[in-house]
Amino acid sequence: MSKSTIRYSGRTRARAIKTFLGQFLGYGGAQLGLLCLVFFLVTAAMPNILVGPLQTAINATGDFLAPPSGQHLLGTDEVGRDVLNLVVHGARISLTIALLATVISLVVGTTVGMTAGYFGRWVDVWLMRLTDFFFVMPSFVLALVITPVVLEVMGRGREILGFRPSLFVILVVIGMTSWAFVARVVRSQTLSLKERTFVDRARVAGSSNFSIMVRHILPNLVPQIAANGALVVAGAIYVETSLSFLGLGDPLQPSWGTLLSLAQRAGAASAGAWWYLGAPGVCVLTVSLSFVLIGNALDDTFNPRRRVIP
Amino acid sequence: MIDSSQHKGSLLEVDGLSVDYGLKGVSSRAIDRISFELRAGEAVGLVGESGSGKTTTAMAIAGLLSPNARISSGEVRYRGNRLPIDHDAAMRPHRWSETSVVFQGAMNALNPVHRIVKQIAEPCMLKLGMSRGEANARAKELLELVGIPADRGAAYPHELSGGMRQRVMIAMALACRPSLIIGDEPTTALDVITQAQILKLLGELRSRLNIALILITHDLSVVAECCDRVMIMYSGRIVEDGTVAEIFAQPKHPYTRLLIESIPNPASGKKIIRPIPGDPPNLVNRPSGCAFHPRCPSAMGICATELPSLDKFGQGRVACHLHRSSQHDKVAAHA
Amino acid sequence: MSRRIGRILLRAVITLVMVAILNFGLFRVIPGDPASLLLGGARTSVTDEQIEAQRQNWGLDRPLFPDQALDYLSATLQGDLGYSFKFRGRHVADLILERLPATIVLVGLAQFIAILCGVMLGVYAGWRRGGAVDHAATGVSLALYSTPSFWLGMLLVVIFSTALGWLPGYGAYSPGANVGSLDLALDYLRHLALPVTAVALGLIGQYVVVARAAMSDVVTEDYMVTARAKGLTGGQMLMRHAFRNAMLPVVTLITLNLGYVVAGAITVEAVFAWPGIGGLTVEALNARDYPVLQGIFLLLGVSIVMANLIADLAYGLLDPRVRQ
Numbered sequence: 001m002s003k004s005t006i007r008y009s010g011r012t013r014a015r016a017i018k019t020f021l022g023q024f025l026g027y028g029g030a031q032l033g034l035l036c037l038v039f040f041l042v043t044a045a046m047p048n049i050l051v052g053p054l055q056t057a058i059n060a061t062g063d064f065l066a067p068p069s070g071q072h073l074l075g076t077d078e079v080g081r082d083v084l085n086l087v088v089h090g091a092r093i094s095l096t097i098a099l100l101a102t103v104i105s106l107v108v109g110t111t112v113g114m115t116a117g118y119f120g121r122w123v124d125v126w127l128m129r130l131t132d133f134f135f136v137m138p139s140f141v142l143a144l145v146i147t148p149v150v151l152e153v154m155g156r157g158r159e160i161l162g163f164r165p166s167l168f169v170i171l172v173v174i175g176m177t178s179w180a181f182v183a184r185v186v187r188s189q190t191l192s193l194k195e196r197t198f199v200d201r202a203r204v205a206g207s208s209n210f211s212i213m214v215r216h217i218l219p220n221l222v223p224q225i226a227a228n229g230a231l232v233v234a235g236a237i238y239v240e241t242s243l244s245f246l247g248l249g250d251p252l253q254p255s256w257g258t259l260l261s262l263a264q265r266a267g268a269a270s271a272g273a274w275w276y277l278g279a280p281g282v283c284v285l286t287v288s289l290s291f292v293l294i295g296n297a298l299d300d301t302f303n304p305r306r307r308v309i310p
Numbered sequence: 311m312i313d314s315s316q317h318k319g320s321l322l323e324v325d326g327l328s329v330d331y332g333l334k335g336v337s338s339r340a341i342d343r344i345s346f347e348l349r350a351g352e353a354v355g356l357v358g359e360s361g362s363g364k365t366t367t368a369m370a371i372a373g374l375l376s377p378n379a380r381i382s383s384g385e386v387r388y389r390g391n392r393l394p395i396d397h398d399a400a401m402r403p404h405r406w407s408e409t410s411v412v413f414q415g416a417m418n419a420l421n422p423v424h425r426i427v428k429q430i431a432e433p434c435m436l437k438l439g440m441s442r443g444e445a446n447a448r449a450k451e452l453l454e455l456v457g458i459p460a461d462r463g464a465a466y467p468h469e470l471s472g473g474m475r476q477r478v479m480i481a482m483a484l485a486c487r488p489s490l491i492i493g494d495e496p497t498t499a500l501d502v503i504t505q506a507q508i509l510k511l512l513g514e515l516r517s518r519l520n521i522a523l524i525l526i527t528h529d530l531s532v533v534a535e536c537c538d539r540v541m542i543m544y545s546g547r548i549v550e551d552g553t554v555a556e557i558f559a560q561p562k563h564p565y566t567r568l569l570i571e572s573i574p575n576p577a578s579g580k581k582i583i584r585p586i587p588g589d590p591p592n593l594v595n596r597p598s599g600c601a602f603h604p605r606c607p608s609a610m611g612i613c614a615t616e617l618p619s620l621d622k623f624g625q626g627r628v629a630c631h632l633h634r635s636s637q638h639d640k641v642a643a644h645a
Numbered sequence: 646m647s648r649r650i651g652r653i654l655l656r657a658v659i660t661l662v663m664v665a666i667l668n669f670g671l672f673r674v675i676p677g678d679p680a681s682l683l684l685g686g687a688r689t690s691v692t693d694e695q696i697e698a699q700r701q702n703w704g705l706d707r708p709l710f711p712d713q714a715l716d717y718l719s720a721t722l723q724g725d726l727g728y729s730f731k732f733r734g735r736h737v738a739d740l741i742l743e744r745l746p747a748t749i750v751l752v753g754l755a756q757f758i759a760i761l762c763g764v765m766l767g768v769y770a771g772w773r774r775g776g777a778v779d780h781a782a783t784g785v786s787l788a789l790y791s792t793p794s795f796w797l798g799m800l801l802v803v804i805f806s807t808a809l810g811w812l813p814g815y816g817a818y819s820p821g822a823n824v825g826s827l828d829l830a831l832d833y834l835r836h837l838a839l840p841v842t843a844v845a846l847g848l849i850g851q852y853v854v855v856a857r858a859a860m861s862d863v864v865t866e867d868y869m870v871t872a873r874a875k876g877l878t879g880g881q882m883l884m885r886h887a888f889r890n891a892m893l894p895v896v897t898l899i900t901l902n903l904g905y906v907v908a909g910a911i912t913v914e915a916v917f918a919w920p921g922i923g924g925l926t927v928e929a930l931n932a933r934d935y936p937v938l939q940g941i942f943l944l945l946g947v948s949i950v951m952a953n954l955i956a957d958l959a960y961g962l963l964d965p966r967v968r969q
């Protein structure tokens with residue numbers, strides 16, 4: 001379990017971070033995951049510089065469903081767009097959705113879990129009942145019905161915060177339906193933290209509940225939240241890809257899942273256009289594997305529950 | 311029942327046994343050239359502070375060392391035959407039929423998902439070839455023997471108290487009528503009264519059934535109650551070995567003396583327990599010479615440079631430069 | 646014993662009620678008159694009388710709560726899920742029941758294969774941790790775990806259907822197959838092969854990961870040392886002492902991953918045009934056929950709650966410690 005530090009001095013903290021990094025980076029999985037992740041993040045950060053603006057059916061230049069060549073490294077799609085171009089732009093969309101959904105999920109999960117654990121009694125009972133529901137009902141199933149209904153209510157026209165409405169709805173819905181596991185972990189951790197003396201001391205010193213939670217409990221939850229966060233991202237990518245594949249994405253801002261959906265509709269599989277469906281799939285696989293590997297390594301670093309014997 | 315009287319020699323002979331643990335590329339010697347003998351039916355205590363190598367010694371004898379352990383010297387003989395303690399499959403016939411173990415903390419040593427009667431009956435079926443019915447009947451007999459009503463056999467481990475679970479462990483250890491039981495701190499987690507009851511039971515049963523016992527503990531008073539002999543370990547070596555009466559009356563090794571003095575003795579009105587000053591030694595970097603010398607009140611110049619060998623002294627043995635009989639001036643012959 | 650079961654049942658009921666509330670609420674939130682939605686949406690031509698009849702029939706002129714909610718509940722309990730937009734006038738319940746068998750065959754078979762292979766492989770990998778099988782199985786499983794099943798399905802089609810031509814990659818029957826013959830059965834199995842493989846592969850990864858982690862925790866337990874001290878062989882230790890204990894976390898974690906099962910099945914059906922619930926879902930999504938979507942949500946919700954219930958009860962059978 002995490003060390004019960006009250007407040008780090010600058011030097012202790014630096015040393016703690018150094019020890020942590022040393023241990024974390026000692027895992028082969030963490031190295032591989034980080035490497036892939038950095039690659040994709042860089043790609044997602046500057047798609048226009050790397051491959052030019054997103055191609056559309058109108059400004060597409062290639063042949064239809066042409067296999068990879070010197071000109072189109074990953075071939076073309078059914079309207080002649082460059083698959084590399086699509087996949088690089090897809091990285092930006094897929095990663096943004098997954099990361100933002102994770103932020104929402106972590107914020108909701110931490111808030112719910114910390115509140116339930118800290119206040120206990122009926123607050124705990126009811127919040128946990130709510131958590132139970134989201135724990136049992138998979139994010140995918142909830143998102144599958146909530147997304148189209150919300151879109152119907154909102155209309156599918158204008159963009160929200162730079163997202164096409166369906167993407168915005170998908171990311172909010174994924175975030176709002178995938179926090180239950182985080183909430184449970186945070187709650188049980190909070191339960192043990194609040195018994196610690198430093199919390200009592202803060203209470204005696206007159207800190208408000210809110211400031212105790214934010215200043216004293218939250219910092220000690222960071223390891224748990226981080227390890228789970230990485231796994232939540234992997235889950236979010238999975239759900240987003242599946243929903244987009246079923247047609248809930250937006251062709252104007254195609255994520256990897258939407259590209260796979262387009263490939264499916266164009267009959268890429270039966271046409272043998274492996275490059276078209278292969279490229280986005282490999283990206284999904286690589287990115288979510290990276291997050292899983294990083295999450296596992298974080299978990300192993302923070303909770304060395306395995307015995308010393310190999 | 312095995313009749314041990316026909317074996318004139320020792321039941322168990324441990325000869326120059328050393329065990330190293332490898333951990334992250336570093337190897338550390340947990341026990342160093344341990345030698346002792348055990349007669350059939352004899353009860354010997356193995357005493358020492360935490361990390362002195364008691365469990366390692368016991369597990370080596372039972373052939374149960376963990377995978378990162380390496381036997382780097384010596385051997386163990388049982389009824390005169392060498393035991394294949396580093397060969398898991400070859401040890402199998404010996405296990406439980408000849409040597410059984412009562413582990414510390416029976417909560418974890420019992421399988422949580424099986425009824426206790428099943429766990430006691432298991433070795434009877436597998437090792438003695440009993441049918442399920444016979445084995446269950448024997449398991450119930452054994453439960454009665456350790457003072458648990460037979461109908462409690464249907465209980466699961468978590469439904470029993472700590473003392474009851476330890477009784478179950480003892481019943482299980484007796485299942486195949488072994489000649490040697492190793493108890494590794496069998497009463498550590500229990501309260502004082504239960505502890506006394508369990509030790510009494512263990513002592514009675516083993517002397518009635520004529521089973522040899524190696525009792526591991528860091529509590530000398532436990533040994534006084536149910537052992538004939540005691541061996542004191544320090545930093546992976548036996549430093550003193552003698553009968554209980556002798557050692558309590560006249561401890562020879564300074565470490566033994568300090569251990570005995572640190573037992574709280576209400577009779578003499580001594581309330582303050584005097585802990586032994588200094589830190590336990592580091593195994594990777596064991597002190598040179600006598601490993602106890604940094605903490606020893608009687609340390610001399612030679613102590614830091616020369617390892618005292620474990621020599622016969624009176625009835626027992628002691629490894630200390632203060633007690634060297636003249637014929638052993640040649641240091642550590644079998645180093 | 647019964648207290649625990651009572652608590653499990655209560656939790657299941659609460660979850661079911663929440664599913665029902667969500668189902669009811671979502672349905673009312675959609676713009677447009679629910680009555681016309683019930684009749685098949687604005688896209689169909691229905692007369693005002695029909696709408697009015699529906700309104701009264703469904704009690705839509707009454708307050709939302711409790712009257713309408715109770716009506717919804719009683720209709721749902723009687724299996725009346727309203728009418729589809731797309732398949733005009735057809736009962737949602739009928740549509741779902743029609744498609745359900747194909748999905749049950751696909752998911753059931755895939756789950757069976759995945760649990761069997763995944764748990765066995767995971768248990769073995771955890772038992773021999775650090776061995777060659779462990780390294781290979783863990784690597785492949787993590788990759789499979791991170792791969793959407795439908796993409797595996799698309800790859801299978803490219804390889805085994807398009808490139809090699811071994812197996813069909815579309816639908817459940819070849820056109821023109823004789824009804825009722827043995828050929829038909831074989832034809833069905835050949836069509837089933839690729840989708841089942843895709844769903845199963847997606848799940849195997851998880852089961853291996855979970856079973857391996859559970860088993861590697863079990864092998865370090867003290868009772869395993871006891872078993873070894875008793876002179877049991879490796880196989881006996883595994884079967885008598887390790888396996889059942891390792892299954893405890895596996896049972897719990899399998900229900901945690903039900904989302905992957907559902908997502909896997911629905912998307913894979915979409916890839917293979919398998920005539921099951923997944924195909925129906927895609928059609929409903931494309932046609933904005935909300936009643937059908939709501940019906941599917943109800944079906945999934947109830948199935949998931951039931952699966953959790955079964956897992957909770959099974960856990961009690963496996964682990965005596967929770968029974969009291």
Ligand SMILES: Nc1ncnc2c1ncn2[C@@H]1O[C@H](COP(=O)(O)OP(=O)(O)OP(=O)(O)O)[C@@H](O)[C@H]1O
Pocket residue numbers: 309331332333340358359360361362363364365366367376378528593
């Ligand atoms: N599996 C292992 N791997 C590495 N080192 C080990 C292992 N088991 C024991 N050791 C080390 O070997 C030394 C002796 O351990 P051992 O368990 O034999 O001591 P002990 O006398 O039984 O102590 P305690 O009273 O704490 O049970 C200790 O320093 C311990 O840290």
Ligand code: SF4
Pocket residue numbers: 563564565600601602603604606607608609610613618629630631632
């Ligand atoms: S050998 Fe020396 S240091 Fe060691 S116990 Fe004896 S007197 Fe003390």
Ligand SMILES: [Mg+2]
Pocket residue numbers: 364365366494
């Ligand atoms: Mg020990």
